[in-house]
Amino acid sequence: MAKLVNREIYLDFLKRHQDKPIIKVISGVRRSGKSTLFKLFSNYLEESGIPTEAIIMINFEDMRFDDLRDSKKLYDYLLPKVENKAKVYLFLDEIQHVANFERVVDSLFIMDNIDLYITGSNAYFLSSELATLLSGRYVELKLLPLSFAEFVSWKTEHGEKLTLADYYNQYLSSSLPYTLFTDSEQETLEYLQGIYSTVVLNDIVTRLTIADVRVLERLIETLFSSVGSLVSTNKIRNTLVSNGTTVSNKTVEKYLQGILDSLILYEAKRYDVHGRALLETHSKYYAVDMGIRNLILRDHSQDFGHVLENIIYLELVRRGNKVYVGRIGSRKVDFVAINEKQELAYYQVALTTLAEDVLERELRPLKEIKDSYPKYLLTLDDLNKEANYGGIKKLNALDWLLRE
Template identity: 70%
Template structure:
């Protein structure tokens, strides 16, 4: 029987904060593995001696808990589960379905015998409402689909026919959603991703924003998917939609983008002035949470593997706990500026192939323009001369880099 991916880094986050007087918040796009993470963690608690009656688990997407979507009903139910017990571990999964859930969370937080864990699939609820009410009382784990290291480890342990890392990487590009490990064909994978995509669009964007013209929203998402890694503006996006026959204003585009980002199906990378060490207000890049969703929605689109690889690197930097920006240095662009919790910077250029000398020089030029002493990396898929050092700029094979030791996950204390 094929086992679940262990998600060790994420499990360690929960273990680190166990029994501490702080709320553990796990956010992430639907089907990224949040519920499975809670299952793995509950198994760990039980193996560590926690009695089953001291673990309360509610998944609000399960119809048996529909009556508990009311804050008062939920609180009354939980009180019966936690009273007269020394320590109770409470798991509230997809809590955004509970009206005024923040009142329940706040009330549970002050109970000394409760260790509280919650998940949600919409950043609007988990960063907006909770951040306001529970400032200083929670840590957030931002969960993403599988890393390539997790994907490869699972396949090595479960695949009877071992392949090369390059072959596995090609499979990884089809989707990093955990469930796709258990699909038997590309068609089945696409059918599953289609269900995820429709659920996110209809439940987490359309329903929340009360959008009537769903097709315009879908066109905007398709436009963003097709331009991953490219600088865009609200006005440019609007003009693209208008050229396709849509009637939409800039404010509506901006509203829809906020809904898309809140659904966690895409992430924004703002521009960062490397010389001035400050954020710029104009132009952003957008990256998709799973490149398989791009393949799903853009069936006839020519693959842009350079930007797909860039997307993979962006997500990996996010997994490793960095704040990630697009760098500007003079007239040059640096693919990524990564800033860790100590406010230390590192710089990344991503390229498919640099065996052509002109391409290599073009990719190195932006990094060479940076005069500070922070680390600089060129990540490529080169088969020849995968690693090199160009006056302090380290060239690395991107697959080897993806399989490297992860840095500690950052903890967003509010």
């Protein structure tokens, strides 16, 4: 069985930007499917008539290319392969391993015959130097692990016939593509442990030169146990101190940024709905994959409401939105999603609203929003799973996740 999972939405992004004079940048947590996406796209190029020799692909996590982690050696290696040639499609995978890679990317980009694609497994590879150097000359695709729709589609195509609830329970084990091919829960956990260890040691500890790794791990545990809850740097520090970890606010801020840059965690800032402005204090944090969260918090009882909220957050991001936590006076709405056209939509997420008092509590913040943008209440209810409360649409969350 070929271990390639089709990522049609992301593939369409590359097709849209093919041959355009702009660098295609794909960012995403380790093993989220970036290399697979490159392989799928190169297959598409060959099927479209592009000769194999016009497609150059280098993965800098492959030991065969270790010598090319030096920017000058990489440039000298590539130059004879692209100079005086017709169109060349160049894929540089996990380019953050190349020292001063920005210079190579900039030099290659100015060559008219190169269509350039790069990936990285952390956010900081596209920060500061590269973003400044390539300002206005790149488009970024933020690749996430499998959506629920992709997960269900793959399972059904390979012969599984389950209820949506059963698919959802499987999905909670992990959404990373390779876990579709693991044969047991133990094998899945071992795979996730490898990814987590690599992220912590390579993408955070090494970059930030952290001496006391245990402090970092306790911070990660604290953040993953607080998924879906509003927290501040000071609150995080106080939690760590109360558990016997001595740490300063400055260190918490530094480590937190490193964790966010590693892309195993995402931040949702607060948004004042009435004032149409971001709020500086308190944020919510969401895990990139529930399997990694389960690995870190093995003795943690599942908070299924916040787990569902986490999955909805990732799906809203996957659909191209900027996603915030809404504040309406003294009340909160789970998500304010702003699309590329600057159109808003509001989402409240709950496991169930069959009890009248719970329904009223969940609807109340949405009712206080007086604009005409769409408002949704997403639950796992099968009874009364779709309803309309004065313009607020109630939908079954799993049905919503399957919709484009």
